Amino acid sequence: MSHWHDVGGADEFIEDEPRAVEAAGISIAVFRVGDELFALHDLCTHERVPLSEGFVEDGCVECPLHQGLFDLRTGEARKAPCVTPVQTYPLQVREGRVHIQVLPPVVALS
Numbered sequence: 557m558s559h560w561h562d563v564g565g566a567d568e569f570i571e572d573e574p575r576a577v578e579a580a581g582i583s584i585a586v587f588r589v590g591d592e593l594f595a596l597h598d599l600c601t602h603e604r605v606p607l608s609e610g611f612v613e614d615g616c617v618e619c620p621l622h623q624g625l626f627d628l629r630t631g632e633a634r635k636a637p638c639v640t641p642v643q644t645y646p647l648q649v650r651e652g653r654v655h656i657q658v659l660p661p662v663v664a665l666s
Contacts, residue, residue, distance in 0.1 A: 560648070560655040569593055569654065574617065576608035580658040584645055587612055587628050594628040595656050597643035601633070607642065 561579035569575055569588045576598050577584050583598040585608035596617070598608050605621040612618075616625040616634055624638030631644040646657040 559659050560657050563654050563656055566593070566649045566652050566654050572612060574608040574610060574612060576606060577656070579645075579656045582658055584656060584658075585610075585617070586647070586654065586656075587617060589615060589628065593647050593649065593654060595645040595647045596626065596628065596631055597645075599642075600624065600626075600638065601640040601642050602638045 563577040563579055563586065569586050571588045574585050574587050577586055585596050585598040587594045596607055598606050600607055600619040602624055603621050605619055607617050607619060609620045610617040615628050617628060618625050619638065622637055624633065625635035626638060626642050627634055631641040633639050633641055648655045
């Protein structure tokens with residue numbers, strides 16, 4: 557079973573216009589910086605505000621509520637009040653379509 561989800565045409569994702577998509581029931585924010593695309597969980601880890609409504613600059617997205625920053629490549633929290641990283645997702649462009657990989661959660665056996 558494939559865990560890659562088609563979320564739209566690559567030309568639909570425009571620089572400086574983050575876009576929320578859904579893959580496997582998860583809200584994901586897609587960001588374009590030049591020719592690169594990045595996928596992050598669409599909620600700030602500090603206040604659960606959609607990052608797809610944030611401002612993108614210098615490879616980071618700024619939370620629209622409190623100006624905390626997250627690195628688009630790694631999800632790392634770069635500026636307080638954010639301290640917990642945000643989930644990133646592998647992304648591929650195939651035949652002009654954007655695919656995001658969402659793996660099922662790992663369940664520990666006791």
